[in-house]
């Protein structure tokens with residue numbers, strides 16, 4: 468008989484399949500998938516271990532009809548990679564637990580793990596375990612373990628008045644991608660089995676892909692950690708304003724941001740006003756861009772430039788840290804205050820009538 472669904476092979480059959488196809492051997496893992504616990508080599512003495520976990524739930528964080536299994540697999544690891552990156556860390560080991568509806572096809576699971584494995588390979592991360600359970604909707608919980616050289620971890624606390632606020636790249640693409648996805652929907656041939664945009668509307672599909680399968684800022688995070696001048700850092704998952712708010716709260720400072728300085732992609736500038744009445748608010752409030760937001764003293768930046776390292780510092784200054792604890796000022800090009808229509812995403816206080824994908 469042909470085996471098409473999870474039911475046909477069962478829990479242990481599925482674990483064996485995942486192990487066979489996606490487990491890699493490595494000097495770092497003495498034992499990965501297949502025993503009661505993974506046995507992992509510890510980082511060298513003095514290197515802190517970093518651990519993060521994230522949960523994605525069908526119809527809360529994504530809908531199956533508006534993504535592909537491969538892109539969902541990429542996102543499942545990417546969101547965790549982004550958290551390790553935001554500490555300046557090096558990702559190493561991934562554990563992936565799934566709640567799976569019984570009718571889900573094996574093909575869906577295979578393509579999903581192909582996406583996970585592809586991103587794991589790109590960033591040299593090992594899949595070393597997980598768990599499986601039946602569930603009414605597809606539920607994904609990842610745990611990512613990494614480490615960091617001594618004194619390079621960057622926390623949310625530590626921003627000082629006078630520091631410059633930087634962002635590592637354009638923001639707003641993910642929120643715009645989600646808006647396009649909501650309005651346009653997804654067609655069967657928009658992406659192939661390996662996540663490449665194959666449909667027409669290439670520019671729109673790239674924005675949608677940015678939302679469905681973000682690129683985690685792992686290399687940028689390491690670069691910032693190695694420069695050793697960042698005083699605070701966070702990844703932009705809830706939105707620029709909300710995440711800068713987290714730095715302000717942990718550092719007991721305020722910030723003032725020049726909204727015209729916030730980098731936006733060419734595609735964003737071309738398409739945003741067609742899909743949203745206030746494009747700037749997509750960049751300020753929209754989440755899931757997975758760029759890094761960090762603070763550094765101007766002096767440290769000048770030093771990096773004086774040392775001829777400026778090519779290693781390709782980041783965008785967007786504002787300053789102020790002593791006014793908890794106060795975020797948004798300022799326009801002509802020095803007027805700007806008030807946005809939204810403030811970032813909070814799962815327990817979703818916007819009226821809205822949903823989060």
Ligand code: ADP
Nearest residue numbers: 482485499500501502503563564596597598599
């Ligand atoms: P236990 O019941 O002792 O938790 P399991 O049968 O759940 O053991 O798991 C056996 C092995 O398979 C463990 O190494 C576990 O980490 C691994 N494993 C289980 N589910 C997954 C999964 N979804 N992805 C990767 N490894 C998994």
Ligand code: MG
Nearest residue numbers: 597598599600
């Ligand atoms: Mg188990």
